[in-house]
Amino acid sequence: MYDNWDKFEEECLLCRKCELCNERTNVVIGTGNRNAEVLFIGEGPGENEDLQGKPFVGRAGQLLDKMLLAVDLDRNKNIYIANMVKCRPPKNRDPKPEEVACCIDWLRNQVLLMKPKIIVCLGRIAAARLIKEDIKITKEHGMFFEKNGVLMMPMLHPAAILRDPRRKPEAFNDFLILRDKINEICDHTY
Numbered sequence: 808m809y810d811n812w813d814k815f816e817e818e819c820l821l822c823r824k825c826e827l828c829n830e831r832t833n834v835v836i837g838t839g840n841r842n843a844e845v846l847f848i849g850e851g852p853g854e855n856e857d858l859q860g861k862p863f864v865g866r867a868g869q870l871l872d873k874m875l876l877a878v879d880l881d882r883n884k885n886i887y888i889a890n891m892v893k894c895r896p897p898k899n900r901d902p903k904p905e906e907v908a909c910c911i912d913w914l915r916n917q918v919l920l921m922k923p924k925i926i927v928c929l930g931r932i933a934a935a936r937l938i939k940e941d942i943k944i945t946k947e948h949g950m951f952f953e954k955n956g957v958l959m960m961p962m963l964h965p966a967a968i969l970r971d972p973r974r975k976p977e978a979f980n981d982f983l984i985l986r987d988k989i990n991e992i993c994d995h996t997y
Contacts (some may be wrong), residue, residue, distance in 0.1 A: 828861030
């Protein structure tokens with residue numbers, strides 16, 4: 808584990824722990840405020856993310872930004888966004904369990920450096936790995952689970968909302984629940 812961001816990022820950029828490194832354009836470490844109390848975690852970079860080296864920059868990221876903005880959150884100011892895996896799975900497939908296993912220490916190191924009070928898991932892949940294996944994302948999104956002193960909340964992935972826009976109101980409600988919890992337990996997010 809690395810005790811500073813510079814060394815962490817330097818080593819993460821060199822990672823060759825799994826075969827995802829063979830086709831990547833960029834390692835997508837994360838973006839945002841390194842001192843944020845709220846950490847959002849997705850499953851892995853897509854094509855746009857791989858090209859730009861930043862998480863959630865495609866259509867799903869644009870929707871995420873709009874929902875964040877509606878509750879006064881901003882990836883450049885008061886939150887941090889990362890992924891389960893730092894390299895793009897081919898054809899945007901779900902990361903394989905062995906790929907997540909190879910990459911999980913990078914994410915653990917980010918959590919250690921940040922010490923967030925709230926972790927938001929965007930989608931089933933992140934929620935199943937970080938909250939509980941048998942998570943029912945369509946039923947348990949918007950709920951809080953406590954793990955190791957950190958509150959964790961599963962949310963519908965923005966890409967799922969793009970595929971089924973009827974889910975937008977319930978997804979937005981999760982952001983309202985998150986905002987209320989931030990106001991309750993966070994010191995410097997707002």
